[in-house]
Amino acid sequence: MEWFEELKALAKSGQPLTFWQDFYVKFYQAFIEKDRWQQYLNGVGTTLLVTALALLIGVVLGVIVSVVRTAYDQQRPGHRNPLLAFLNAIFRVYVTVIRGTPMMVQLLVMGLVIFASSKEFAMVGALTLGINSGAYTSEIIRGGLMSVDIGQMEAGRSLGLTYTDTMVHIIIPQAVKAILPALGNEFIVLLKDTSMISVIGGKELVYFARGVISRTYEPMFPFLGTALIYLILVMLFTWLLGIFERRLRASDRR
Amino acid sequence: MIDVKDLRKQFGDHVVLNGISTHIDKGECVCIIGPSGSGKSTFLRCMNLLETPTSGDIIFDGVSMTDPKTDINRMRQKMGMVFQHFNLFPNMTVLKNMTLAPVRTNLKIRLEAEDQAMALLKRVGLEDKADAYPAQLSGGQKQRVAIVRALCMEPDVMLFDEPTSALDPEMVGEVLDVMKNLARAGMTMVVVTHEMGFAREVSNRVMFLDEGVIAEEGDPRDLFYHPKSERLQSFLSKVL
Numbered sequence: 001m002e003w004f005e006e007l008k009a010l011a012k013s014g015q016p017l018t019f020w021q022d023f024y025v026k027f028y029q030a031f032i033e034k035d036r037w038q039q040y041l042n043g044v045g046t047t048l049l050v051t052a053l054a055l056l057i058g059v060v061l062g063v064i065v066s067v068v069r070t071a072y073d074q075q076r077p078g079h080r081n082p083l084l085a086f087l088n089a090i091f092r093v094y095v096t097v098i099r100g101t102p103m104m105v106q107l108l109v110m111g112l113v114i115f116a117s118s119k120e121f122a123m124v125g126a127l128t129l130g131i132n133s134g135a136y137t138s139e140i141i142r143g144g145l146m147s148v149d150i151g152q153m154e155a156g157r158s159l160g161l162t163y164t165d166t167m168v169h170i171i172i173p174q175a176v177k178a179i180l181p182a183l184g185n186e187f188i189v190l191l192k193d194t195s196m197i198s199v200i201g202g203k204e205l206v207y208f209a210r211g212v213i214s215r216t217y218e219p220m221f222p223f224l225g226t227a228l229i230y231l232i233l234v235m236l237f238t239w240l241l242g243i244f245e246r247r248l249r250a251s252d253r254r
Numbered sequence: 255m256i257d258v259k260d261l262r263k264q265f266g267d268h269v270v271l272n273g274i275s276t277h278i279d280k281g282e283c284v285c286i287i288g289p290s291g292s293g294k295s296t297f298l299r300c301m302n303l304l305e306t307p308t309s310g311d312i313i314f315d316g317v318s319m320t321d322p323k324t325d326i327n328r329m330r331q332k333m334g335m336v337f338q339h340f341n342l343f344p345n346m347t348v349l350k351n352m353t354l355a356p357v358r359t360n361l362k363i364r365l366e367a368e369d370q371a372m373a374l375l376k377r378v379g380l381e382d383k384a385d386a387y388p389a390q391l392s393g394g395q396k397q398r399v400a401i402v403r404a405l406c407m408e409p410d411v412m413l414f415d416e417p418t419s420a421l422d423p424e425m426v427g428e429v430l431d432v433m434k435n436l437a438r439a440g441m442t443m444v445v446v447t448h449e450m451g452f453a454r455e456v457s458n459r460v461m462f463l464d465e466g467v468i469a470e471e472g473d474p475r476d477l478f479y480h481p482k483s484e485r486l487q488s489f490l491s492k493v494l
Contacts, residue, residue: 076306079322149339149341151337151339151341152343154304154335154337154341155335155337155341155343155400156343157304157327157330158302158304158330158333158334158335158337158404159331159334159335159354159355159403159404159407160327160329160330160331160332160355160359160407161327161354161355161358161359162327165358169343169358170343170345170354173345174344174345177345250387252344252387
């Protein structure tokens, strides 16, 4: 603390600092002065909250969309369900629009047009990210559902199980195992994409890093710190996913 | 028990079943033989509506299977099916494979279903595999589990779709033995098979399918030793 003040005074008087002195001052300014580390922590909190919410929305949307689209494709001839056809058409438009427009534009439209009057920037961001992620997740899950051997569905149905029961107990668990690496990828992208919600005022990690820079005019440490925090979060995520994957692989042991 | 009335099935322009009519009695063991592409499997799969017939009807226990008002799930509970590729659920243990359907369809409570499953496993000599996953079983063991899994639903009829075709030769016997015992116990069975020995020894009636029609059918001894049609003669000369 005292050393920091001394060095700052030294720098102000025009005397050049050594590399390490300079390093110390900038580091101190970026994280310790005025307890700025708390701001990063705040930001991480929001980042994680937004990720969790968006993940939840994305997975729920992804499951619904993919199951409806798969069910539509698997209808028996002569047993076409008009509700399913209607939902299928809507979901196809949804996937096309979301995948066909940039994430940033979706955020701007949601934050500054549709929810322009809302002050819950982070929540609007989470909703947008969730809707975006849902489109990609649905295609990943759909691929997984289609990759399960058709004989599994036939075996389930031949035992008298309903389509829904067969899906829930037999097809989806196998599909999830097959798509976990792809889903993990999508979740990591989602976690990092939360950094974009600062453009509509979401107070997450990047928002606070920029806040610190606007005080200190020193971008190096806040941004490097931010990058390091994201890296640690993603590594944690990957580790958790690995544990989950190993658990699901229990039935593969011979 | 099962009445098949002028059953036809087309995949696009390709006619697979071209008018099949037959009757299967309770306790009968019917084997369906024929060259590949003759529609044997399609015929079997039409019976429990895994394939939707283009026209014609299957009357099972007095109920039309093709009637849109028929509760198809309920009807399928009474028709067990065994597949060429076993189709065990790889994400569940053997015991769970067997108890899932009876419990989910409210046929039995879990403990009851487990007791019955264990008894059935014992009957086919696999009681020590109850907690194994399908990946840990041999082909013959998998198929035996698939048979008892279907039996757990206490079906009135069992459909077998080439149950030994995907097995290593030394494992065919153990599966056929289970099927023989089942037939002797009075189970109604419809078996699509290439095992002529089984057809000759166990079945009450053999059906020879060719080009989507029943070309010849009758008592296995008559059919195998005194084939009438030329097509059956040439088929038997190739497979026997």
